[in-house]
Amino acid sequence: MSDRAERPSKGLDELRDIYADDASTYDRFEFVDRLTIGRYRERLFSRAAGRVRDVACGTGVNFPHLPDDVEVVGVDLSPEMAARARERAAELGLDAEVREGDAADLPFEAGSFDTVVSSLSTCTFPDPVATLREMGRVCSSDGRILLLEHGRSSVGPVARFQDWWAPRHFDKHGCRWNQEPADVVAEAGLVAVEVRRALLGVLTTMVVRPTPSDG
Numbered sequence: 001m002s003d004r005a006e007r008p009s010k011g012l013d014e015l016r017d018i019y020a021d022d023a024s025t026y027d028r029f030e031f032v033d034r035l036t037i038g039r040y041r042e043r044l045f046s047r048a049a050g051r052v053r054d055v056a057c058g059t060g061v062n063f064p065h066l067p068d069d070v071e072v073v074g075v076d077l078s079p080e081m082a083a084r085a086r087e088r089a090a091e092l093g094l095d096a097e098v099r100e101g102d103a104a105d106l107p108f109e110a111g112s113f114d115t116v117v118s119s120l121s122t123c124t125f126p127d128p129v130a131t132l133r134e135m136g137r138v139c140s141s142d143g144r145i146l147l148l149e150h151g152r153s154s155v156g157p158v159a160r161f162q163d164w165w166a167p168r169h170f171d172k173h174g175c176r177w178n179q180e181p182a183d184v185v186a187e188a189g190l191v192a193v194e195v196r197r198a199l200l201g202v203l204t205t206m207v208v209r210p211t212p213s214d215g
């Protein structure tokens, strides 16, 4: 699903409503997240350094995986998710600020972050290409964007099931679960310097270099 014209998307208000409902149950299933992708979060996000932006931080599930000495600025569209992220940051004693807003429209200066991290988010962004470009803009030129995303499996029967169920999954969660994250990164004009797949190819971790917006 790399053609933008084929990419369904929900509006920001609808996404806010979905995550207002999900926020109360999201962390109840964190043990599943820990068992399946926890180690990938740890491997990737422990590489963050300096001033870190967590884009679509949700309930702050990445926070425990960041090094202790980073300064974090999280942003999430959902006030309910952001509230839980603030609680989590306080519990961890992390130097963190969490703002509510649209990740495609970040009021930050170009190059003002050393690392930009985001997880399980490009599948939901109404315009993932614009949002990735914005991540590139706020990341310093020698910094890195660390992405952990799910997408279409590399295993045929699993991928076919995802394709079949995709419209229903999208209706309920606003998530394009068979989107190919590496395609979206390329479409945004960013350069992935490391791409790893796991869990039947459903999970992709990427280390991405920011490039100028006209690059």
Ligand SMILES: C[S@@+](CC[C@H](N)C(=O)[O-])C[C@H]1O[C@@H](n2cnc3c(N)ncnc32)[C@H](O)[C@@H]1O
Pocket: 015, 019, 055, 056, 057, 058, 059, 060, 061, 062, 075, 076, 077, 078, 081, 101, 102, 103, 104, 118, 119, 120, 121, 124, 125, 126
């Ligand atoms: C599936 S959750 C992922 C949360 C977290 N990053 C994680 O790994 O669990 C997707 C998150 O993206 C947020 N989101 C969706 N669209 C957004 C946007 N345009 N700007 C900021 N956050 C957005 C939702 O509110 C939700 O918290």
